[in-house]
Amino acid sequence: MGSGHRSGHRGRGQGGESSPSAGERVLVLPGEEIPAHGLKPGPGTYRVQGRIFASVLGLLQTRPPAVRVVPLSGRYIPKPHDVVLGTVTDVQGTFWLLDIGAPRWAPLHMTGTPWKIDFGETAQYLRVGDAVVVAIEAIENTGRIGVTMLGEGLGKLENGTIVEIAPARVPRVIGRGGSMIQTITRLTSCQMVVGQNGRIFLDGPPEGILRARECLRMIDEEGHLPGLTERIQRYLEETQDPGAIHDHRGHARSDLPHEPEVDLEHHRHDRPTPPPLDLQDPAARAPADEAEPDAPDF
Amino acid sequence: MGNVGAKEVPTLLTPEGLRIDGRRLDELRALKVTAGPLHEADGSAFVEWGANKVMAAVYGPREVHPRHLQENNKAIVQCRYNMAAFSVDERKRPGLDRRSQEISKVIAEAFESVIFAEEYPRTSIDVYIEVLQANAGTRCAGIVAASVALADAGIPMVDLLPAVAVGKIAGRIVLDLKKEEDNFGEADLPMALVPQSGRLVLLQMEGHLNRAELSEALDLGVKGCRQIYDVMKQALRDRYAVRPEGHTGGAA
Numbered sequence: 001m002g003s004g005h006r007s008g009h010r011g012r013g014q015g016g017e018s019s020p021s022a023g024e025r026v027l028v029l030p031g032e033e034i035p036a037h038g039l040k041p042g043p044g045t046y047r048v049q050g051r052i053f054a055s056v057l058g059l060l061q062t063r064p065p066a067v068r069v070v071p072l073s074g075r076y077i078p079k080p081h082d083v084v085l086g087t088v089t090d091v092q093g094t095f096w097l098l099d100i101g102a103p104r105w106a107p108l109h110m111t112g113t114p115w116k117i118d119f120g121e122t123a124q125y126l127r128v129g130d131a132v133v134v135a136i137e138a139i140e141n142t143g144r145i146g147v148t149m150l151g152e153g154l155g156k157l158e159n160g161t162i163v164e165i166a167p168a169r170v171p172r173v174i175g176r177g178g179s180m181i182q183t184i185t186r187l188t189s190c191q192m193v194v195g196q197n198g199r200i201f202l203d204g205p206p207e208g209i210l211r212a213r214e215c216l217r218m219i220d221e222e223g224h225l226p227g228l229t230e231r232i233q234r235y236l237e238e239t240q241d242p243g244a245i246h247d248h249r250g251h252a253r254s255d256l257p258h259e260p261e262v263d264l265e266h267h268r269h270d271r272p273t274p275p276p277l278d279l280q281d282p283a284a285r286a287p288a289d290e291a292e293p294d295a296p297d298f
Numbered sequence: 299m300g301n302v303g304a305k306e307v308p309t310l311l312t313p314e315g316l317r318i319d320g321r322r323l324d325e326l327r328a329l330k331v332t333a334g335p336l337h338e339a340d341g342s343a344f345v346e347w348g349a350n351k352v353m354a355a356v357y358g359p360r361e362v363h364p365r366h367l368q369e370n371n372k373a374i375v376q377c378r379y380n381m382a383a384f385s386v387d388e389r390k391r392p393g394l395d396r397r398s399q400e401i402s403k404v405i406a407e408a409f410e411s412v413i414f415a416e417e418y419p420r421t422s423i424d425v426y427i428e429v430l431q432a433n434a435g436t437r438c439a440g441i442v443a444a445s446v447a448l449a450d451a452g453i454p455m456v457d458l459l460p461a462v463a464v465g466k467i468a469g470r471i472v473l474d475l476k477k478e479e480d481n482f483g484e485a486d487l488p489m490a491l492v493p494q495s496g497r498l499v500l501l502q503m504e505g506h507l508n509r510a511e512l513s514e515a516l517d518l519g520v521k522g523c524r525q526i527y528d529v530m531k532q533a534l535r536d537r538y539a540v541r542p543e544g545h546t547g548g549a550a
Contacts, residue, residue, distance in 0.1 A: 027539050029458065029534050029535070030457055031455075031456060031457025031458055031492075044454070048495075053494060055414055056454045056455075057449045057534060071452045073451065074340065074453070075340060075358075103358070103359035104359075105361055142419070143420060
């Protein structure tokens with residue numbers, strides 16, 4: 001499969017399906033009372049006069065001394081060290097604002113990039129609409145989300161396409177020890193970068209992108225049904241033969257172009273080319289605390 | 299029909315104590331709630347209540363536009379209630395009017411009092427309510443839809459917010475007015491209840507009720523809200539509940 005083995009995911013949640021032995025899954029709704037039994041109210045709950053109630057829709061999780069409700073829906077809530085995909089929504093003199101699917105936009109300061117930028121030159125590197133892979137550094141107590149582009153697998157995304165799924169489904173996309181990612185990248189010859197915010201970058205042959213996108217749709221909509229891995233595997237093997245591709249409505253897609261019709265990059269001018277994003281499998285790379293290969297020497 | 303201007307008051311209550319559509323005094327119209335019909339929104343719900351059809355979509359918490367509305371210590375709750383031009387039999391002039399502005403405001407304030415807005419400072423939670431077909435009680439149907447949509451969007455809140463209108467027709471207090479009862483009745487009292495605490499977070503009145511009637515109406519409304527609450531919870535369970543074989547309900 002040549003270059004198809006690469007995957008750029010990292011960070012938490014890697015292979016992170018919570019063990020099913022954690023007890024039965026109890027759905028609670030906002031306002032529903034949770035038996036307190038002397039427990040403390042954790043995230044997703046509140047307490048009134050010694051009684052505990054759920055505040056969000058989610059699954060009940062009792063971990064003494066606290067009970068919490070793990071949300072089943074809602075926006076991406078950023079955590080430090082998460083790797084996420086963002087799109088530029090605003091360009092300022094020294095920073096960009098990124099939409100990472102969180103409640104607020106995240107500022108990316110120019111010192112958090114591998115480029116040497118003078119004040120006011122930010123727009124030459126990233127413009128509104130550009131897609132990037134960044135890591136979350138810290139959530140300040142003002143709620144400001146600090147992100148950086150310095151680190152392995154981080155940088156600007158070129159070409160390809162971005163698919164969005166529910167953030168709660170990200171562990172299913174990665175699979176145990178990265179098994180799901182490996183299956184999809186191997187059988188579609190696509191590169192994948194999975195953000196913890198539920199945004200997934202795909203690049204590869206057009207038919208491979210369509211098949212990978214269909215897999216992600218299956219995970220997003222049917223990820224809770226049993227036998228997901230087998231169904232994905234079967235779908236990918238059945239569609240190995242190009243020309244036999246069907247979209248999820250069952251329409252044959254034999255009319256696919258084999259090359260992208262227009263390469264947008266060729267139509268842009270007077271922009272310094274940023275260093276290409278390195279999508280090598282992080283596991284196969286040198287330890288992360290070595291010098292950043294993407295960062296130029298100042 | 300062609301007799302424009304003539305107001306023929308229909309018989310709202312039969313001698314047997316049945317209403318124009320055959321309901322008893324304390325009976326709700328048929329209510330159906332569907333959670334999550336829209337893909338693009340963070341949360342959504344569709345409510346069919348008697349002849350009312352109302353769609354609600356929730357976005358957020360997200361960046362506030364315009365910026366000056368932003369609050370440093372909490373999220374703001376913004377609501378837009380709108381009736382489609384085709385929602386009533388005489389074409390409704392599209393867009394904001396005084397009535398929809400008022401309803402948007404009282405609904406936003408009702409939700410502000412149940413949402414834990416401090417968890418998302420400097421953001422906005424936007425609630426959109428579109429009335430597709432109207433037959434009295436659309437603000438209550440809108441609140442029911444928006445509340446399910448908010449839960450579907452994962453917004454933290456004290457409780458769901460069931461709502462219903464109580465009214466007075468032919469001298470009797472009745473639950474859940476339909477169009478003719480609203481138009482020709484003597485009073486209309488929409489309310490929204492927080493079941494967890496028993497508090498009312500929306501209460502408006504049109505027409506006249508004396509003290510005894512008001513307290514009877516409030517009791518009846520609270521009872522109605524509890525029935526509506528069960529339907530709302532079931533709608534969310536149907537969408538999210540994990541069934542024995544690990545099968546989830548209507549996740550689209």
